[in-house]
Amino acid sequence: MKRALVLMLTFLIVIFLGLTSGVFAADFPDVSEKHLNFDAISYLTEIGVIAGYEDFTFRPEREITRTEFCALMARTLGYDKETYVLADIPFYDVPEEYWGRGYISFCFEKGLINGMEEGVFAPADKVTVAQAVKMTVCAVGKGEEALSTNGEKWYSGYMTVASENGLLDKMSQKADENAARSNVAQIVYNMLMSDVFNEQEDEETTENPENSEREELSDEELSEIEMVFSQKDFSDVKVILVDAGHNYQGKDIGAENLDYGVREEEITWQIADKLRENLEDMGYIVVMTREKMTDSIANTSVTDSLQARVDLAHTSFADLFISIHCNIGNGIGKGIESYCFQLGGYSARLAALVQEKVSESTGLYDRGVKTANFFVNKNTLMPSVLIETGFMDNEHDMEILASRDGQERIATAIARAVREYDTMEPIENAAIEEENYDEEA
Ligand SMILES: [Zn+2]
Known part of the structure; x- marks a missing residue:
């Protein structure tokens, strides 16, 4: 029951690869590939900030309320329900218990809204195109510029600045109209793709050490880590570090398939996210290196990115x-391979199970278990595998990698491998993984 519910929610929330090409299009029956706003709708559904309806339609013509638009903007700009602390907001028509209060509060704090008039937000009113434009202009840091740009109407300055920065591309409605979902998706997409927004994001990323620079672990932390890991029984699994390979931006970007319009870091995250769900359903605790698809972990260099992943596994005391x-x-590779640092230990045991289950469930070519000096395998103190889930330049592999069903099959197979691993007896005289640690340090 719970599983079915989770699956259904995943279906509604996560949804669909296929960013710019039509190959794995968002398959809403009411949004054809020829729809003016197709790319925008596909992209936003894929990153999980907007969803279709239970009958699988998107309803592009439907109008939305001011609160619904706040919700969309907040999700796009990183609102997290679990951690967000409500601010005092000056709107008497947004009560404490109102479902959208968090979103409204978030947008208010970001300076995107200031209400209709003193004390009034009008949460259930339809959002107009002009209002949506104003919020996106403020979100890209151009609010003041818009205010000082003259025009006839209150929104003239916003429209001018929006147009100058590409925010009105493919918008089919006029400023005064109530915004339809198609246009709302388009303007948020325009915002995400705009230079002004990304320059601003880059600045924030460089300012925010958590998201860009790796923090060195202290000597105390390192010795605690070594102590804990020297006493671990690696045949018993509770905490699992799931690493979605590569970063969304910065130096550690993965491979790309231009025909499909997809990047490796998008596929790895999609699979990792499904793996997380499967493992959590089995009762494991999962730590993700990238919580959201658009996250980047220590993106200043490839080594930093990899070391940060290893550090996170150590500070979470992950068992796997x-x-x-x-x-x-070069177009000739196919199939799946699983890597570990050395044979004869727990990593190799896990790699063998993963390799077997994933090639079985996907039917992709089985390239076997291999050893390599991959950074994340070599430098982790716990059993560690790296799975190459298929070739991005192979048509047949891509059918699995870029489809929701294929990703789900990979994820459930890895989860089954973990569960089987967890039921096995300890290995006597297993190759000791912690030796690698000193070597690296
Ligand atoms: Zn990779």
């Missing part, structure tokens, strides 16, 4: 490390 990647090779 599973890194998900996709292969690429």
